[in-house]
Amino acid sequence: xxxxxxxxxxxxxxxxxxxxxxxxxxxxxxxxxxxxxxxxxxxxxxxxxxxxxxxxxxxxxxxxxxxxxxxxxxxxxxx
Amino acid sequence: xxxxxxxxxxxxxxxxxxxxxxxxxxxxxxxxxxxxxxxxxxxxxxxxxxxxxxxxxxxxxxxxxxxxxxxxxxxxxxx
Numbered sequence: 001x002x003x004x005x006x007x008x009x010x011x012x013x014x015x016x017x018x019x020x021x022x023x024x025x026x027x028x029x030x031x032x033x034x035x036x037x038x039x040x041x042x043x044x045x046x047x048x049x050x051x052x053x054x055x056x057x058x059x060x061x062x063x064x065x066x067x068x069x070x071x072x073x074x075x076x077x078x079x
Numbered sequence: 080x081x082x083x084x085x086x087x088x089x090x091x092x093x094x095x096x097x098x099x100x101x102x103x104x105x106x107x108x109x110x111x112x113x114x115x116x117x118x119x120x121x122x123x124x125x126x127x128x129x130x131x132x133x134x135x136x137x138x139x140x141x142x143x144x145x146x147x148x149x150x151x152x153x154x155x156x157x158x
Contacts, residue, residue: 021145028140030140032127034124034125036124038121040119041085041120043087044115045112061107061109065104
């Protein structure tokens with residue numbers, strides 16, 4: 001089974017990486033960009049086919065390793 | 080308008096960051112993980128409401144800045 005995890009900074013947390021991308025886009029002439037936020041995208045290939053078990057396990061991975069839940073949110077998609 | 084861009088390493092390109100996450104997950108006892116790939120997730124807030132124009136512009140941003148198309152693929156979602 002495949003799991004797709006998005007890890008994004010919470011609203012209100014400064015995103016220097018996004019700011020740098022925004023600035024670079026403006027330098028390249030892309031004037032119509034108002035904001036850029038950069039996050040992480042993690043694809044996991046998992047054993048088994050029990051969706052609910054997989055979701056619980058990936059949630060635990062996010063809490064323990066993949067996301068810093070003080071400043072980051074995560075979302076999980078399974079396919 | 081919001082654009083969501085996923086930038087992922089092409090198949091066959093080594094992903095040391097994904098390998099490190101995989102190794103760390105195994106160290107934490109998550110034995111059912113077969114592979115991990117890590118990519119980038121970029122959210123852009125754009126002016127205007129013309130979807131096709133926005134898609135063309137974001138594609139150009141990907142080609143010029145957001146992705147290294149030698150080793151990375153990108154996909155664009157607009158909402």
